[in-house]
Amino acid sequence: MPANLPPQYYELEREFKAERDPREKLRLAEELLSMMPKHKGTDKLQADMKAKISKLKKQIEGGEKSHGTRQAVAHDHIEKEGAGQAILIGPPNCGKSSLLESLTHAKPLVADYPFSTREPLTGMMTFETVQIQLIDTPPISPESYENYLSGLIRNADVVVLVADLESKTMLDDLKFVIDKLDERRIILKPQVTERPEDPRYAYKKAIICAHKEYEDEDGSKRTRLREMFPDFAMVATSIIDDDSLAAFKKTIYDSLGVIRVYTKPVGHEADFKDPIILRIGGTVEEAAMTLHKDFAQKMKYARIWGEGKFEGQRVQKDFVLSDGDILEFHV
Ligand SMILES: Nc1nc2c(ncn2[C@@H]2O[C@H](COP(=O)(O)OP(=O)(O)OP(=O)(O)O)[C@@H](O)[C@H]2O)c(=O)[nH]1
Numbered sequence: 309m310p311a312n313l314p315p316q317y318y319e320l321e322r323e324f325k326a327e328r329d330p331r332e333k334l335r336l337a338e339e340l341l342s343m344m345p346k347h348k349g350t351d352k353l354q355a356d357m358k359a360k361i362s363k364l365k366k367q368i369e370g371g372e373k374s375h376g377t378r379q380a381v382a383h384d385h386i387e388k389e390g391a392g393q394a395i396l397i398g399p400p401n402c403g404k405s406s407l408l409e410s411l412t413h414a415k416p417l418v419a420d421y422p423f424s425t426r427e428p429l430t431g432m433m434t435f436e437t438v439q440i441q442l443i444d445t446p447p448i449s450p451e452s453y454e455n456y457l458s459g460l461i462r463n464a465d466v467v468v469l470v471a472d473l474e475s476k477t478m479l480d481d482l483k484f485v486i487d488k489l490d491e492r493r494i495i496l497k498p499q500v501t502e503r504p505e506d507p508r509y510a511y512k513k514a515i516i517c518a519h520k521e522y523e524d525e526d527g528s529k530r531t532r533l534r535e536m537f538p539d540f541a542m543v544a545t546s547i548i549d550d551d552s553l554a555a556f557k558k559t560i561y562d563s564l565g566v567i568r569v570y571t572k573p574v575g576h577e578a579d580f581k582d583p584i585i586l587r588i589g590g591t592v593e594e595a596a597m598t599l600h601k602d603f604a605q606k607m608k609y610a611r612i613w614g615e616g617k618f619e620g621q622r623v624q625k626d627f628v629l630s631d632g633d634i635l636e637f638h639v
């Protein structure tokens with residue numbers, strides 16, 4: 309039986325063979341597998357690709373453990389923590405490290421000269437009851453682009469493109485960033501509702517941070533920024549304006565496309581400290597699954613408290629949850 313592979317498959321396969329970076333190679337292998345039509349004619353191909361994927365995973369794991377090869381894969385992957393991972397990117401000196409410093413306990417180098425950040429640095433930011441991971445990165449400019457940034461950006465849940473309202477070259481600098489990412493086959497989007505036709509590309513959800521807001525007294529820079537990014541969520545910030553930082557956190561949380569659900573044991577108060585994080589559209593069963601697979605199976609129904617529900621309304625496993633709902637599981 310012929311495999312009937314689409315022409316793009318062969319293009320991607322060529323790239324896969326030429327790729328040397330194990331993580332990028334793994335990504336391409338997973339892409340190739342997902343492109344294969346699933347029928348008898350591709351059984352062997354599928355098995356081969358799965359074997360390659362497993363070998364690459366082992367190679368990457370081994371690389372992280374053994375000191376000798378660590379350098380080759382350093383920085384290009386940061387383990388996710390919390391409800392989501394947001395990566396701060398932008399031109400030199402736009403204020404990425406200052407944002408990380410203001411919003412987390414991290415202690416990055418903040419400096420009044422460009423190219424001060426040399427390596428990515430993470431911190432956890434608290435938004436109401438959830439923790440969101442922020443990554444500060446070295447700048448993107450004609451003078452420098454760290455290759456590992458592509459991997460970090462592809463892996464993040466949301467990209468925060470930081471614009472420097474103080475800079476005279478703001479728009480050109482941002483255009484450079486966008487073009488550079490395009491060259492690396494990463495396209496920033498206000499919403500990601502579909503996969504790119506060409507599987508070598510990645511669409512990444514992004515928000516725009518109009519930083520150093522007080523340097524834009526007449527608002528003209530923000531107007532131009534809005535014209536450049538008409539459909540993107542945008543938030544104006546300054547490190548000395550707490551309200552703007554609160555709005556920044558909320559914009560990131562909203563962009564993650566997740567909801568918080570709280571649990572309460574029967575006869576007790578709800579635990580508001582440690583919410584279950586689900587994607588928008590998540591169900592009672594998915595909430596139970598995050599606790600334990602067996603628990604989700606054993607569960608008969610749940611009672612729910614939240615907006616638009618009767619107090620303690622009885623709901624079934626397939627009930628779709630909303631942000632802030634409180635659940636009491638019954639087995
Ligand atoms: N006016 C004003 N200046 C700011 C603000 N945030 C940061 N800065 C200043 O901008 C400069 C650069 O800040 P950084 O946070 O180091 O910028 P960066 O984007 O991390 O710079 P690189 O790591 O070199 O790319 C410093 O002098 C900061 O004090 C702000 O909200 N308003």
Ligand SMILES: [Mg+2]
Pocket residue numbers: 404405406417418424425444445
């Ligand atoms: Mg910095």
